[in-house]
Amino acid sequence: SDPAPVFETMRSAQQAMVEIDGIDVVSDSNTLSGVIPGIDLHLNSTSNVVGTDTDDNSPVYQTATMNVEPDTTALKEKVQNFVDSYNGVMDWISAGYDSFGASRPSLAEVEAGQDDILSDVVRGDSAINGAKRQLQNLLSTQVNTSGDFSVLSQLGISTQRDGSLSLDEAKLDNAVTTKFDDVVSLLAGEGSEPGVMKHFNSAMLDMTGVSSGIYADKEDSYESSLKSINSQIDRMEMLAAKREETMRAQFNSLELLVSEMNAQSDYITQQMDMLSNMVTGSK
Numbered sequence: 001s002d003p004a005p006v007f008e009t010m011r012s013a014q015q016a017m018v019e020i021d022g023i024d025v026v027s028d029s030n031t032l033s034g035v036i037p038g039i040d041l042h043l044n045s046t047s048n049v050v051g052t053d054t055d056d057n058s059p060v061y062q063t064a065t066m067n068v069e070p071d072t073t074a075l076k077e078k079v080q081n082f083v084d085s086y087n088g089v090m091d092w093i094s095a096g097y098d099s100f101g102a103s104r105p106s107l108a109e110v111e112a113g114q115d116d117i118l119s120d121v122v123r124g125d126s127a128i129n130g131a132k133r134q135l136q137n138l139l140s141t142q143v144n145t146s147g148d149f150s151v152l153s154q155l156g157i158s159t160q161r162d163g164s165l166s167l168d169e170a171k172l173d174n175a176v177t178t179k180f181d182d183v184v185s186l187l188a189g190e191g192s193e194p195g196v197m198k199h200f201n202s203a204m205l206d207m208t209g210v211s212s213g214i215y216a217d218k219e220d221s222y223e224s225s226l227k228s229i230n231s232q233i234d235r236m237e238m239l240a241a242k243r244e245e246t247m248r249a250q251f252n253s254l255e256l257l258v259s260e261m262n263a264q265s266d267y268i269t270q271q272m273d274m275l276s277n278m279v280t281g282s283k
Contacts, residue, residue, distance in 0.1 A: 016043050019061075039068060070180040076172055079187075082197070083157060086135070087164045093132050094163070127214050131207050136163065141199050145190040147182030149175065152196055155183065 016027045025035055032041040047061035142150045155175050156168030176183050189195035207213045
């Protein structure tokens with residue numbers, strides 16, 4: 001039989017090592033994340049040795065230059081998504097008025113189960129309208145950064161007569177192409193100065209918070225109303241039961257009275273018949 005193969009360790013596993021702007025970086029894999037914000041580095045090969053360090057005779061590797069270009073397409077897509085999402089919210093709120101105007105639907109309409117009837121009631125709610133005004137006001141929020149942009153309208157975002165947003169793609173494209181960093185500062189903020197999207201995010205968190213905001217407040221309000229209605233139903237059921245008991249007693253008394261009157265009527269009829277027979281017999 002053939003002799004068993006002999007395995008020899010040719011090279012021990014090592015960590016990946018790279019020097020970035022004079023700083024040594026060590027990784028357990030060939031992918032470096034977080035070293036440069038927003039960029040993942042994939043190490044494919046070892047740099048060529050171009051010399052030896054005169055102090056310790058360590059090898060000196062060839063340096064490489066990496067150019068990082070802003071992803072303008074991704075940023076424009078995010079802005080477009082914001083405009084579309086905002087318009088979706090405004091359409092949902094406005095749909096309630098298209099169905100019922102400023103008034104609530106009637107009980108008959110609710111019992112008939114009309115299309116999305118409960119949503120229409122919510123959309124006509126004052127709290128929802130307050131949220132709508134708050135979102136509209138945020139569109140004109142000014143951001144104080146070192147960039148040239150301070151409001152969303154400078155990016156081509158404008159409000160239409162119906163309250164929806166429109167996006168001037170040419171104006172946005174020019175802004176992100178020529179002043180990308182300024183656009184980022186307007187949207188994301190700079191230093192301690194929050195950007196427009198930070199204001200929108202904070203507002204939405206306040207509106208939709210589990211323990212506070214429109215949803216939580218309305219949930220508490222509806223639960224309170226439901227408890228009140230259930231309490232009223234319990235009282236009405238108790239009163240109805242007592243009323244039923246009273247009416248049954250009155251009915252039984254009336255039935256007894258009618259029975260007695262029928263008996264008296266029969267007796268009188270008998271007496272009248274006897275009297276008639278006596279008169280007839282005497283003749």
